[in-house]
Amino acid sequence: MLNWLIDRYESLLVFFETGGDVLIAIFFVTFVMWVMIIERMLYLKLLFPKEAAEALGQWQSRTDKSSWHAKQIRRELISVIKQKLTQSLPMIKAFIALCPLLGLLGTVTGMIEVFDVMAIAGSGNPRAMASGVSRATVPTMAGMVAALSGLYFGARLTRVAEKESRRFEDQLG
Secondary structure, three states: OHHHHHHHHHHHHHHHHHHOHHHHHHHHHHHHHHHHHHHHHHHHHHHHHHHHHHHHHHHHOOOOOOOHHHHHHHHHHHHHHHHHHHOOHHHHHHHHHHHHHHHHHHHHHHHHHHHHHHHHHOOOOHHHHHHHHHHHHHHHHHHHHHHHHHHHHHHHHHHHHHHHHHHHHHHHO
């Protein structure tokens, strides 16, 4: 078991070395994005039902539901629930958009490395250029994979937040 973990760790180090420094930034952004996605999923499953029930109970305990003041309280309850539901979603979407851009940054830095090698060693040395080409392609691939991994869940979280918001508004009447 320990040898397997050591092998995986070494493979990961080789992957990061192959992709260059931009790959570390992609990994960090992806990690933060997934922490935020998991937090939102846990919130929707565990905390939101309780908060919605409390807000609904607060509204239903009111005797006056038709005055201007009551309508403002209703609007506030809806607004607070919507804000809690959509919290972190813009940041998740920003991270999803940032991943491919970081991949493109890796492409540019890798191609600069290829051009540096070509300037020093000439274009007849493909082995010397291979390292730069891998530094150009690996971050692009990693950025796209990271963005695609978050894209589905980001869209799903947005749909669920909108659906729950509408449902809560309907429950208030």
